[in-house]
Amino acid sequence: MSKVHLAKGMRDLLPHQMIHRQRVISTIQEVFTRYGFEPMETPAMERIETLTGKYGDEGDKLIFKVLKRGAGEARGECDQALRYDLTVPLARVVAMNPGLPMPFKRSQIQPVWRADRPQRGRFREFYQCDVDTVGAPCGLADAECLAVFHDCMVALGFDRFVIRVNDRRLLAALAAAIGAADRELAMITAIDKLDKIGREGVNGELRKRDFSEAQIAALWGYLDGDPVPGAEEAEETLDEVIGLAHALGVSPERIRRDRTLARGLDYYTGPVFETELIGAGMGSVGGGGRYDGLIGMFSGRQIPAVGISLGLERLFVIMEERGMVPPSTTTTRVWVTVFSDETRDASLAAVTALRAAGIPAQISLTAGKLGKQIKAAHKRGVRFVVVIGPDERAADRLLLKDMHSGDQALLSLDEVIARTASDG
Amino acid sequence: MSKVHLAKGMRDLLPHQMIHRQRVISTIQEVFTRYGFEPMETPAMERIETLTGKYGDEGDKLIFKVLKRGAGEARGECDQALRYDLTVPLARVVAMNPGLPMPFKRSQIQPVWRADRPQRGRFREFYQCDVDTVGAPCGLADAECLAVFHDCMVALGFDRFVIRVNDRRLLAALAAAIGAADRELAMITAIDKLDKIGREGVNGELRKRDFSEAQIAALWGYLDGDPVPGAEEAEETLDEVIGLAHALGVSPERIRRDRTLARGLDYYTGPVFETELIGAGMGSVGGGGRYDGLIGMFSGRQIPAVGISLGLERLFVIMEERGMVPPSTTTTRVWVTVFSDETRDASLAAVTALRAAGIPAQISLTAGKLGKQIKAAHKRGVRFVVVIGPDERAADRLLLKDMHSGDQALLSLDEVIARTASDG
Known part of the structure; x- marks a missing residue:
C-alpha cells in the first residue's frame, strides 16, 4: 500500500464542488458567447521559448517545465x-494561422499552471476564463471587454462591483514627467503592489530602485490627479472607451478611472482594466488590457489585441462565503429503490424509462433494506425516491416520495415521469 | 521575432473545431448525468508514485514528468x-476520501497526456470521457457501463456498433487450462494485439514468450469456443451482466461475447468491455472493465470498482469523415453592421438589445464599407446581418438580412429579436 497524497498545490474537485463550478462556468461562457466570442482551446504544453520572456522575470520563474522522455530524460532535458496563461498561447495561434478572419474574437476557459507557493485558496492549477479581440484598433473592442466584465458580474449575481480603468501610456507619460522614462517598468511594478503593500511600501520599492524623494512626491501628485503632460491621447482614449461601454449598457457608476492601476504584466500597451468586488477584501477578480505588441513578438507583424481574464477561483471563494451557491449537491433527480429480487425487473424498467425521458436517475446497486436505500438517496440530496414493492408491482403503480416536501403518492410510470421531469 | 511552433504532439482547437467538440462532449455528459454519474475533476499533476506501476511497463515509459522549480530544478529533480488516465486518479480520490457515500458514481471528462510517438490523428494530449462506479459488486453496475456505451453511441447518431464483452477470469482460467498460469499477463498482452497484428502476429509474440506449439493450438481452440474448465463463474457473470444490460434497454444484437478481448491494462479483474463502430476500421472507440484491486493499492481496503472510458478523438475523426458534424461553424447568430459614424449609436443600441435578449451578436469593430462588413459576417457563417443606414435610423427600423435564405425585411428592434432568437 502506497502513501496517498495529492501533488503539491493541487486539489480534487468533488461532485458537490463541480456542480457549482459548472454552473458558474456555463454562466460566464454564455456571456462570452452573447458578445460573439467563439470558443477555442490550446494545448497544456507549449515550447519553452514560446512562454519565456513574456511574463516578466518573476513570471518566468513560475513556469512548470516538462521533462523530455526517452534519451533526453536521463540528461534532464526540457x-x-x-x-501559464491563455494570452500568450492565443498570440502564438494568431501568428501560426495567418488565414484567421480578422478581427478574431475568441473565448477560452482552461486551467493554467504556476509554481507559486501554495496558500489557503491559492493553488498551482487554476482556471482562467478569457476573451480577446485580435485585429481591432483601440475603442469599441476595449469597451466590449468592460461590458463583458459587467455582464459576467451581473449574471453571477453580484451587485456591488467596480471596473477600474487606466492606460499604460498615461503611466509612461507619468514616468517621463518625473524624469524616470528609463525606469518606467520599475515604476509600474512598484505601483502595481499598492493594493498589497500600501503607499509606504510602494515608496520603499521606489527608493530601492533609486527614485529620489522629489520624484516620489511628484509621482503621488500625478497619481492623485494632477494633469499629466503628454498623456492627452491616453486620456482621450479612456474617454472614448468609457463612453462606448456606456452605450453597450455599462452604467457609469460601475467604471472608475484609477491612475494607480498598473497591471503587472510586461505586455500591456494601452488601456488596462480590473474588476473588483466591493467589500470582498479580495483584490481583483479579473483584469486585462490592450497589448498591441505581443503578437508581433511571434509573427513579426504588429497586430493589435485587447482582452480580459476572469479568475474563477476567487469568484468561487466569494460566492461560497456569501451563500451564493446553488442548493443542489447532486445532478440526480430520482433514486429508484429495489424492494426485493422479485420486484427488481419493475425497478429496472422504471429507471430505464426515466432515463429514456432524459431524467437523471439512479437505481440501488447494492442489495439492502429499503430504509437504507432511501437514506442513501437522502444523504446525496436526491429529491425523489421511487419504491416498487410486490403490491405496487401487481397494481402496475409506483410509490413516489418527494424528499423535500415529504409527500408521497401512488402513480403510474408516466405520471412519475411527468412529476419528476420539471422543477415544479 | 521567435520561430513559432506547437510543442511536439500538441494541437490547437480553433472555433470551428470547438463547436463540434463541445456538442459531442455535452451529448456524452448528458448521457452520463442521465445514469446518475456525478461530475468530478482531478488535477493535471499527480505525484509520480501515484501513477507508476499501474499501467504496465510500457505505460510507465509514456508518463510525462514535471521538473521541480527552485533548488531542485538544477538537479533535475521530479x-x-x-x-495519464482518469481511473488511477479516481482510485486515489476514493482512498483519500473515506467519507464518500458508497456506491460512488462519478463522471470525468478531462484531457490526459501520454508521450506516445505522434502520428496522424494521434496526439500527446487527448480527452477521455469516463464513468466509474466504486463500491458496488459485479452485476448491475457493470451492466450500466454497457448501457452508457450504448446510449452514448445512439445519442451521437451512430447506428452500427457493437459492444464486445469478456471476463479477465475467463482468460485466467484459459491460461491455467493450457498450463501457462504463470504467464497469464504475457498471454493477455499478446492476445490484446490481435486487432493490430493478426493471429500469426499473436503466435509470434507467444513463441517469443516461450509458449509451446501445443499451448498455442490449445489456446486458439479455447478462444474459438471450446468450453474453458474453471471459467464457470466468469461465464455466469457475463450471462448476468448481459441480461441486466438488456433490461436497461441495450438490444441483444449490440452485445457480442468475445474471448479474444483482453484490454491491455494490468488492473482489470473481471468483466471487460470494448465498443467498436462497424465499418469504421478504427479499432475501439471506448473500453473499460472491472478493477476490484486498484483502489486497494492506495487505500489498503479492497473496494470493488467498474468503469468505462470513451475516446473522444477517434469519435471526432469518424464523425468528420462521415459528415456527422453540425453545419454551423460559429456561435454568433447576428452581425450588426455600422453604416457610418452618424448611425453608430443605433447599431450600438441594437447589438446591446440583442445581447440583453440572450442572442449571440457581434458588431463590426473596424470601420469599412458595408459590403465588406457583410462579407465578414458571411465568411464566418453568421446567419443574420443587421443594417441601419440613415433612413432606417430616422424611421426607427432595422434591415434584417437572412444570409441562408437571402430574404431581407425592414423590422422594428423587437421584431428582429423575435426573428433571430429561435432557429425557426
Whole structure:
C-alpha cells in the first residue's frame, strides 16, 4: 500500500464542488458567447521559448517545465512547459494561422499552471476564463471587454462591483514627467503592489530602485490627479472607451478611472482594466488590457489585441462565503429503490424509462433494506425516491416520495415521469 | 521575432473545431448525468508514485514528468507527473476520501497526456470521457457501463456498433487450462494485439514468450469456443451482466461475447468491455472493465470498482469523415453592421438589445464599407446581418438580412429579436 497524497498545490474537485463550478462556468461562457466570442482551446504544453520572456522575470520563474522522455530524460532535458496563461498561447495561434478572419474574437476557459507557493485558496492549477479581440484598433473592442466584465458580474449575481480603468501610456507619460522614462517598468511594478503593500511600501520599492524623494512626491501628485503632460491621447482614449461601454449598457457608476492601476504584466500597451468586488477584501477578480505588441513578438507583424481574464477561483471563494451557491449537491433527480429480487425487473424498467425521458436517475446497486436505500438517496440530496414493492408491482403503480416536501403518492410510470421531469 | 511552433504532439482547437467538440462532449455528459454519474475533476499533476506501476511497463515509459522549480530544478529533480488516465486518479480520490457515500458514481471528462510517438490523428494530449462506479459488486453496475456505451453511441447518431464483452477470469482460467498460469499477463498482452497484428502476429509474440506449439493450438481452440474448465463463474457473470444490460434497454444484437478481448491494462479483474463502430476500421472507440484491486493499492481496503472510458478523438475523426458534424461553424447568430459614424449609436443600441435578449451578436469593430462588413459576417457563417443606414435610423427600423435564405425585411428592434432568437 502506497502513501496517498495529492501533488503539491493541487486539489480534487468533488461532485458537490463541480456542480457549482459548472454552473458558474456555463454562466460566464454564455456571456462570452452573447458578445460573439467563439470558443477555442490550446494545448497544456507549449515550447519553452514560446512562454519565456513574456511574463516578466518573476513570471518566468513560475513556469512548470516538462521533462523530455526517452534519451533526453536521463540528461534532464526540457523543451516543453505548461500553459501559464491563455494570452500568450492565443498570440502564438494568431501568428501560426495567418488565414484567421480578422478581427478574431475568441473565448477560452482552461486551467493554467504556476509554481507559486501554495496558500489557503491559492493553488498551482487554476482556471482562467478569457476573451480577446485580435485585429481591432483601440475603442469599441476595449469597451466590449468592460461590458463583458459587467455582464459576467451581473449574471453571477453580484451587485456591488467596480471596473477600474487606466492606460499604460498615461503611466509612461507619468514616468517621463518625473524624469524616470528609463525606469518606467520599475515604476509600474512598484505601483502595481499598492493594493498589497500600501503607499509606504510602494515608496520603499521606489527608493530601492533609486527614485529620489522629489520624484516620489511628484509621482503621488500625478497619481492623485494632477494633469499629466503628454498623456492627452491616453486620456482621450479612456474617454472614448468609457463612453462606448456606456452605450453597450455599462452604467457609469460601475467604471472608475484609477491612475494607480498598473497591471503587472510586461505586455500591456494601452488601456488596462480590473474588476473588483466591493467589500470582498479580495483584490481583483479579473483584469486585462490592450497589448498591441505581443503578437508581433511571434509573427513579426504588429497586430493589435485587447482582452480580459476572469479568475474563477476567487469568484468561487466569494460566492461560497456569501451563500451564493446553488442548493443542489447532486445532478440526480430520482433514486429508484429495489424492494426485493422479485420486484427488481419493475425497478429496472422504471429507471430505464426515466432515463429514456432524459431524467437523471439512479437505481440501488447494492442489495439492502429499503430504509437504507432511501437514506442513501437522502444523504446525496436526491429529491425523489421511487419504491416498487410486490403490491405496487401487481397494481402496475409506483410509490413516489418527494424528499423535500415529504409527500408521497401512488402513480403510474408516466405520471412519475411527468412529476419528476420539471422543477415544479 | 521567435520561430513559432506547437510543442511536439500538441494541437490547437480553433472555433470551428470547438463547436463540434463541445456538442459531442455535452451529448456524452448528458448521457452520463442521465445514469446518475456525478461530475468530478482531478488535477493535471499527480505525484509520480501515484501513477507508476499501474499501467504496465510500457505505460510507465509514456508518463510525462514535471521538473521541480527552485533548488531542485538544477538537479533535475521530479516528483510530479501529468495525468495519464482518469481511473488511477479516481482510485486515489476514493482512498483519500473515506467519507464518500458508497456506491460512488462519478463522471470525468478531462484531457490526459501520454508521450506516445505522434502520428496522424494521434496526439500527446487527448480527452477521455469516463464513468466509474466504486463500491458496488459485479452485476448491475457493470451492466450500466454497457448501457452508457450504448446510449452514448445512439445519442451521437451512430447506428452500427457493437459492444464486445469478456471476463479477465475467463482468460485466467484459459491460461491455467493450457498450463501457462504463470504467464497469464504475457498471454493477455499478446492476445490484446490481435486487432493490430493478426493471429500469426499473436503466435509470434507467444513463441517469443516461450509458449509451446501445443499451448498455442490449445489456446486458439479455447478462444474459438471450446468450453474453458474453471471459467464457470466468469461465464455466469457475463450471462448476468448481459441480461441486466438488456433490461436497461441495450438490444441483444449490440452485445457480442468475445474471448479474444483482453484490454491491455494490468488492473482489470473481471468483466471487460470494448465498443467498436462497424465499418469504421478504427479499432475501439471506448473500453473499460472491472478493477476490484486498484483502489486497494492506495487505500489498503479492497473496494470493488467498474468503469468505462470513451475516446473522444477517434469519435471526432469518424464523425468528420462521415459528415456527422453540425453545419454551423460559429456561435454568433447576428452581425450588426455600422453604416457610418452618424448611425453608430443605433447599431450600438441594437447589438446591446440583442445581447440583453440572450442572442449571440457581434458588431463590426473596424470601420469599412458595408459590403465588406457583410462579407465578414458571411465568411464566418453568421446567419443574420443587421443594417441601419440613415433612413432606417430616422424611421426607427432595422434591415434584417437572412444570409441562408437571402430574404431581407425592414423590422422594428423587437421584431428582429423575435426573428433571430429561435432557429425557426
